[in-house]
Amino acid sequence: MTGTYLTDAVKERFPEDVLGTHAFRGDDTVVIRKEALPAVAAFLKDQLGFDMLMDLTAVDYLPREPRFELVCHLYSTGRNVRLRLKCPVPAGDASVASLTPLWPGAGWFEREAWDMFGLDFKGHPDLRRLLMYESFEGHPLRKDYPIDRHQPRRDDGAGRTDR
Amino acid sequence: MGLETAFGHSYLTTRLDEAVNWARKYSFFQYPFVTACCGMEFMSTFASTYDIARFGAEYPRFSPRQADVLFVVGTVNEKLAPVLRRVYDQMCEPKWVVAFGVCATSGGFYDNYAVVQGIDRIVPVDIYIPGCPPRPEAVLDALMELQRRVDRESVLDRRNK
Amino acid sequence: MNRAPAKNWDIEDLGEGRLALNMGPSHPAMHGIVRLLVTLEGERVVSADPEIGYLHRGFEKTCENVTWNQCIPYTDRLNYVSPFINNAGFALAVEKLLGVEPPARCQYIRVLMSEISRVTDHLTCIGASAMELGAFTVYFYLINAREAMYRLGDLACGARVTPAYARVGGLANDLPPGFAAEAAAAFKAVRENLADADRLLTRNRIFHDRLRGTGTLTKEDAVAMSVTGPALRAAGMPFDVRKASPYLVYDRFDFDVPVGSNGDNYDRYLVRMEEIRQSLRIAEQALAQLPGGPVNHPSYAVILPPKAETHGCIEALMAHFKLTVDGVKPPAGEVYQAVEGANGELGFYLVSDGTGRPWRVRVRPPSLPLTAALPAMVKGGYIADVVATFGQINMIGGELER
Numbered sequence: 001m002t003g004t005y006l007t008d009a010v011k012e013r014f015p016e017d018v019l020g021t022h023a024f025r026g027d028d029t030v031v032i033r034k035e036a037l038p039a040v041a042a043f044l045k046d047q048l049g050f051d052m053l054m055d056l057t058a059v060d061y062l063p064r065e066p067r068f069e070l071v072c073h074l075y076s077t078g079r080n081v082r083l084r085l086k087c088p089v090p091a092g093d094a095s096v097a098s099l100t101p102l103w104p105g106a107g108w109f110e111r112e113a114w115d116m117f118g119l120d121f122k123g124h125p126d127l128r129r130l131l132m133y134e135s136f137e138g139h140p141l142r143k144d145y146p147i148d149r150h151q152p153r154r155d156d157g158a159g160r161t162d163r
Numbered sequence: 164m165g166l167e168t169a170f171g172h173s174y175l176t177t178r179l180d181e182a183v184n185w186a187r188k189y190s191f192f193q194y195p196f197v198t199a200c201c202g203m204e205f206m207s208t209f210a211s212t213y214d215i216a217r218f219g220a221e222y223p224r225f226s227p228r229q230a231d232v233l234f235v236v237g238t239v240n241e242k243l244a245p246v247l248r249r250v251y252d253q254m255c256e257p258k259w260v261v262a263f264g265v266c267a268t269s270g271g272f273y274d275n276y277a278v279v280q281g282i283d284r285i286v287p288v289d290i291y292i293p294g295c296p297p298r299p300e301a302v303l304d305a306l307m308e309l310q311r312r313v314d315r316e317s318v319l320d321r322r323n324k
Numbered sequence: 325m326n327r328a329p330a331k332n333w334d335i336e337d338l339g340e341g342r343l344a345l346n347m348g349p350s351h352p353a354m355h356g357i358v359r360l361l362v363t364l365e366g367e368r369v370v371s372a373d374p375e376i377g378y379l380h381r382g383f384e385k386t387c388e389n390v391t392w393n394q395c396i397p398y399t400d401r402l403n404y405v406s407p408f409i410n411n412a413g414f415a416l417a418v419e420k421l422l423g424v425e426p427p428a429r430c431q432y433i434r435v436l437m438s439e440i441s442r443v444t445d446h447l448t449c450i451g452a453s454a455m456e457l458g459a460f461t462v463y464f465y466l467i468n469a470r471e472a473m474y475r476l477g478d479l480a481c482g483a484r485v486t487p488a489y490a491r492v493g494g495l496a497n498d499l500p501p502g503f504a505a506e507a508a509a510a511f512k513a514v515r516e517n518l519a520d521a522d523r524l525l526t527r528n529r530i531f532h533d534r535l536r537g538t539g540t541l542t543k544e545d546a547v548a549m550s551v552t553g554p555a556l557r558a559a560g561m562p563f564d565v566r567k568a569s570p571y572l573v574y575d576r577f578d579f580d581v582p583v584g585s586n587g588d589n590y591d592r593y594l595v596r597m598e599e600i601r602q603s604l605r606i607a608e609q610a611l612a613q614l615p616g617g618p619v620n621h622p623s624y625a626v627i628l629p630p631k632a633e634t635h636g637c638i639e640a641l642m643a644h645f646k647l648t649v650d651g652v653k654p655p656a657g658e659v660y661q662a663v664e665g666a667n668g669e670l671g672f673y674l675v676s677d678g679t680g681r682p683w684r685v686r687v688r689p690p691s692l693p694l695t696a697a698l699p700a701m702v703k704g705g706y707i708a709d710v711v712a713t714f715g716q717i718n719m720i721g722g723e724l725e726r
Contacts, residue, residue, distance in 0.1 A: 024657045024659070025421065027659055053550050054662070055671055055688040057673065057686045073673065103550065104548050105696065109692070130377060131725055132377060132380065140277070140385055145276070147386070147389055150241060150276055151276070152241055152244065153245055197355070198356070198378065199381075199721060199722055200400075200486060203405060206452075206467060207471065207474070211468060240379065240380055240381060243349065243378045246349050246350060272397070273381045275381070275385055276382055296486065298484065
């Protein structure tokens with residue numbers, strides 16, 4: 001299987017923190033403990049040359065526990081390889097270290113993940129809602145948010161509630 | 164107009180109606196409230212192939228205060244709803260609203276938490292254009308329908324919708 | 325749970341002589357609905373804060389509630405300026421999840437339609453941004469060219485803007501007879517209109533001055549900000565998914581990836597202009613090499629059988645029923661499939677739990693990092709450059725906010 005040297009490299013460096021690896025359909029994937037996220041991410045960026053954070057998102061696996069999973073897709077422009085980095089996040093402590101200090105491009109992706117899933121990114125410089133409005137309650141992409149629950153906006157669009 | 168108080172229901176008023184409506188229907192100044200995919204067909208309708216200028220409606224005004232027709236082109240979601248209402252409120256009478264495409268008409272196939280299920284929940288609508296997105300021919304048809312509707316109005320009508 | 329602080333829109337933190345300017349959400353120089361709160365010092369931009377979400381339509385949530393194939397019409401409306409690319413990308417991702425490969429003819433047609441879409445996207449981007457800078461004639465020329473391309477899409481699938489042409493494992497239908505001749509005529513029209521636009525814009529002093537040196541993003545910053553597509557290539561990084569990890573049959577075509585050197589708006593414009601020509605090249609090669617044969621995968625576990633067969637064959641009827649009611653059922657797992665969208669890498673991250681409906685559909689929107697990088701691009705420039713920069717990043721609300 002191609003590319004498993006990548007997952008092996010991560011496993012070798014962080015034997016305690018890697019929860020599992022797979023390469024389903026050729027996508028190299030490393031699952032790590034969320035506490036190790038900053039260290040592993042820094043290793044991937046500085047040592048393995050993953051200089052681009054292609055995507056960062058989350059998945060809600062309700063009713064499984066740990067409920068959430070943070071999913072990052074990394075790309076190395078120098079070596080033209082990709083790696084998926086995942087870490088489970090329990091519902092009780094839905095927070096994870098921010099990757100924005102490493103990859104500035106993570107900023108908006110993390111804002112979106114906060115907005116849609118309610119994942120708290122510790123150390124994010126500006127964690128605001130990205131797509132929904134401030135008066136919106138809940139996080140729409142969570143599995144327990146009903147798809148048809150509307151929340152009409154009560155302010156005037158400029159942030160003032162004078163209507 | 165101010166003149167209706169002097170003329171009342173009379174021959175002069177109907178003559179005035181004709182003149183005023185003729186001017187209005189062939190010189191729509193429109194405000195394109197373009198949000199989404201329908202904007203692509205809106206652009207096509209504007210360009211030379213379909214040439215909306217034939218109907219005297221080619222002139223977009225990006226200030227709502229100078230516009231007669233509000234084209235709501237595309238999906239309006241809950242976040243945008245107050246903005247649309249504010250734009251509508253800023254337009255001077257007489258004013259007309261066209262819901263362009265199914266999203267503006269009814270929310271379309273976006274039946275979910277984010278999308279307003281039809282802009283008629285926010286502003287009164289005169290013409291609905293079906294299609295996802297409507298083809299330019301449908302847009303021109305709607306424009307002609309709007310012209311016919313304007314033609315039937317009287318300066319005595321209070322457009323207090 | 326709503327912990328994030330409300331944005332303070334009151335103007336109190338402004339320093340001496342500074343001005344806060346609110347552009348949008350409905351602004352003439354912003355195609356699409358976005359709000360940009362700009363802080364100015366004189367005419368210089370001190371900071372900019374884009375606020376998006378005005379076209380959030382719950383795409384990802386909706387996809388979790390429909391079958392895999394029913395997602396395809398929704399993908400049309402992600403980047404509605406180049407819908408075929410979204411179609412093809414999503415179908416490709418589901419096929420990767422299933423572990424199937426559609427027939428060669430289908431792959432060629434997908435490439436062909438993707439490139440047609442890329443042309444429409446770049447034409448619209450250049451036309452609209454030229455219009456915003458005052459070059460209205462160019463807009464008419466380029467929209468005329470786009471009409472020719474829309475006509476091709478209309479011929480292939482009956483829709484101009486939202487085709488829903490791809491299916492998991494194939495296409496909705498084969499190309500109509502005579503398509504190649506129509507396409508050749510359309511490509512000729514595009515080339516003519518493009519040459520006109522080129523003469524009007526590329527060496528135009530006003531246009532050049534507005535774009536050259538504005539909205540600059542260095543290669544390093546672009547990579548750090550996850551920017552892809554024409555904006556990254558304009559900064560000098562030759563990253564194109566079609567070359568880096570070829571999908572469909574892109575490895576069989578001869579085409580170049582234009583690369584800029586300054587990373588400013590003018591380079592972005594030049595990259596887009598050249599990409600239109602390269603896309604036409606690919607499309608012509610795809611048409612010339614187009615193999616015969618079926619367009620759909622042979623297995624009825626993947627794609628609907630021909631309608632006629634469902635009337636006479638019980639297996640086909642059952643397959644039709646199962647696929648319509650339950651949908652195609654990929655194995656449990658996750659895949660990420662990237663395609664080169666018109667604005668950059670368009671990625672689909674799919675999670676399946678083994679049922680006929682997706683557990684999670686995530687789109688990696690190329691517009692999002694671009695819009696996130698907008699403050700860095702306009703900072704220090706003039707307020708008028710915001711319009712030029714915004715035109716050249718080609719923000720598409722549908723994919724940005726989904």
